[in-house]
Amino acid sequence: MTFGSELTGREIAIVDANAAALGVTRKQLMESAGNAAAGVIRDVADADDRIEIVAGRGNNGGDALVAARFLGAYDCRITLLGDPDDIGTDIARENWDALERSTVETRTIGDSTAFDLSDPDVVVDAMLGTGISGALREPVATAADTINAADATVVSLDVPSGLDAAAGTLAEGAVRPDRVVTFHKPKPGLSDLDAPIEVADIGVPPGAEYFVERGDLLRLDRPADSHKGDFGEVLVIGGGPYTGAPALAAQSALRAGADLVRVAVPAAIADEVQGFSENLIVRPFDGTQLTAPAVDPLLDLAADHDSVVLGPGLGDAEATRSAVEDLLADFEGTAVVDADALRVVPDVETDASLICTPHRGEFERMGGRDATDWETRAEHVADLAAELGATLLVKGPADIISDGESTRVSRTGNPGMTVGGTGDVLAGVTGALAATLDPLPAASLGAYVTGRAGDLVVEENGYGLVATDLLDRVPTAMWSERP
Ligand SMILES: NC(=O)C1=CN([C@@H]2O[C@H](COP(=O)(O)OP(=O)(O)OC[C@H]3O[C@@H](n4cnc5c(N)ncnc54)[C@H](O)[C@@H]3O)[C@@H](O)[C@H]2O)[C@H](O)CC1
Numbered sequence: 332m333t334f335g336s337e338l339t340g341r342e343i344a345i346v347d348a349n350a351a352a353l354g355v356t357r358k359q360l361m362e363s364a365g366n367a368a369a370g371v372i373r374d375v376a377d378a379d380d381r382i383e384i385v386a387g388r389g390n391n392g393g394d395a396l397v398a399a400r401f402l403g404a405y406d407c408r409i410t411l412l413g414d415p416d417d418i419g420t421d422i423a424r425e426n427w428d429a430l431e432r433s434t435v436e437t438r439t440i441g442d443s444t445a446f447d448l449s450d451p452d453v454v455v456d457a458m459l460g461t462g463i464s465g466a467l468r469e470p471v472a473t474a475a476d477t478i479n480a481a482d483a484t485v486v487s488l489d490v491p492s493g494l495d496a497a498a499g500t501l502a503e504g505a506v507r508p509d510r511v512v513t514f515h516k517p518k519p520g521l522s523d524l525d526a527p528i529e530v531a532d533i534g535v536p537p538g539a540e541y542f543v544e545r546g547d548l549l550r551l552d553r554p555a556d557s558h559k560g561d562f563g564e565v566l567v568i569g570g571g572p573y574t575g576a577p578a579l580a581a582q583s584a585l586r587a588g589a590d591l592v593r594v595a596v597p598a599a600i601a602d603e604v605q606g607f608s609e610n611l612i613v614r615p616f617d618g619t620q621l622t623a624p625a626v627d628p629l630l631d632l633a634a635d636h637d638s639v640v641l642g643p644g645l646g647d648a649e650a651t652r653s654a655v656e657d658l659l660a661d662f663e664g665t666a667v668v669d670a671d672a673l674r675v676v677p678d679v680e681t682d683a684s685l686i687c688t689p690h691r692g693e694f695e696r697m698g699g700r701d702a703t704d705w706e707t708r709a710e711h712v713a714d715l716a717a718e719l720g721a722t723l724l725v726k727g728p729a730d731i732i733s734d735g736e737s738t739r740v741s742r743t744g745n746p747g748m749t750v751g752g753t754g755d756v757l758a759g760v761t762g763a764l765a766a767t768l769d770p771l772p773a774a775s776l777g778a779y780v781t782g783r784a785g786d787l788v789v790e791e792n793g794y795g796l797v798a799t800d801l802l803d804r805v806p807t808a809m810w811s812e813r814p
């Protein structure tokens with residue numbers, strides 16, 4: 332299992348969009364949901380029972396419109412709360428149009444004062460599902476009261492209308508069902524209800540939660556009322572024998588949306604690093620490479636940042652290695668650890684939350700077991716992540732991300748990306764995402780976005796990609812393909 336045993340509203344949207352990316356449309360899922368709902372309704376209804384289906388204007392209502400088609404043998408009436416022109420989604424509207432052309436009895440009610448029930452035996456509550464926001468508004472509020480007062484068996488589709496599946500709480504006046512049929516997975520709050528809950532399999536493709544796909548981009552948010560600082564400040568610590576790597580990581584963090592990125596490098600190369608871009612804020616520390624005297628000042632600086640990227644271009648000198656060890660031992664924030672800095676991770680005790688980004692060779696040097704197929708390797712990645720208490724992002728043709736509990740696989744990227752520097756881009760992008768997201772989603776999206784940026788370059792130019800080509804594709808990969 333990769334997502335939790337219960338799905339919140341946002342996770343459902345992600346799974347839905349990932350299912351679509353894997354070739355199963357939301358309309359197909361709605362068809363299965365409506366079919367499954369009809370099965371439960373048949374279970375509670377006698378052959379001559381009157382069934383009232385009350386549908387809202389979202390996809391929860393859409394599920395019920397499908398169910399009505401499957402219940403053709405019953406005395407069934409569908410009430411749409413609101414104007415058909417205001418139906419919120421194409422797939423719900425298509426199902427409404429199909430019902431209207433059929434022999435199923437339909438009516439629309441826009442005004443709460445007109446809501447009534449004709450003494451039904453069974454009421455199907457499909458007014459609101461996981462798309463609820465805030466307190467119940469009219470006409471839903473009155474309809475919920477009327478349904479609760481009716482002497483009928485009430486079956487809620489997905490969740491009782493009024494259950495906020497993001498918070499797991501019931502709004503005042505929420506429908507009190509006798510049964511619930513929920514789709515794909517339980518939702519937060521359902522287990523607190525008195526009513527029996529059935530989970531219906533609606534054919535979400537296996538892999539929609541496992542693979543990192545386009546739907547995962549829904550975790551990214553940049554609301555109109557955002558303020559400077561909302562998207563985090565990132566500190567890149569790197570450089571010494573190499574100058575390009577820290578500059579590349581820092582620029583990638585900027586492209587991935589961090590508000591502010593500082594890059595701490597040895598003073599001897601500070602000018603050269605600054606020369607890569609006027610967007611960089613360079614913070615030199617004394618010397619030609621990272622050594623013990625820089626550790627305390629860097630820890631102070633790091634404490635003022637939301638995340639740290641540690642490693643790009645540091646090199647593998649013994650003095651640097653022990654400085655990295657000291658730094659990690661006393662750091663308590665979130666750090667993306669890459670390149671030579673990875674060597675110390677297995678031996679260091681730290682309270683920091685680490686995201687380690689090894690390639691396969693580095694993964695094995697850290698103690699990971701290799702495997703010829705990626706499914707087995709994914710298990711080995713999870714094992715090492717659990718052992719280290721860190722999140723691992725193991726780079727390869729399929730990137731494997733695990734925190735020891737959940738494991739994801741990202742399949743973006745292409746053979747053109749074996750060129751030097753793409754790892755620095757990945758570290759920077761992941762560092763920026765880790766400034767606002769938890770480690771597992773940050774690493775998963777970092778892998779997906781960097782790989783997708785590489786795919787966009789190759790789609791445009793063919794192979795012959797260099798790492799700097801990725802930079803301006805990072806925002807495209809993050810934002811222009813968000814479902
Ligand atoms: N993967 C799955 O599990 C699938 C689930 N399906 C069903 O889709 C709904 C969620 O649909 P969505 O369109 O996102 O939202 P809703 O239908 O729940 O509601 C939107 C609708 O409600 C209005 N509204 C919102 N808040 C309130 C309020 N407080 N008071 C009154 N009205 C409100 C809003 O304006 C919209 O009109 C999910 O639950 C499943 O049933 C898919 O069919 C298949 C895949």
Ligand SMILES: [K+]
Nearest residue numbers: 456459490492
């Ligand atoms: K409902």
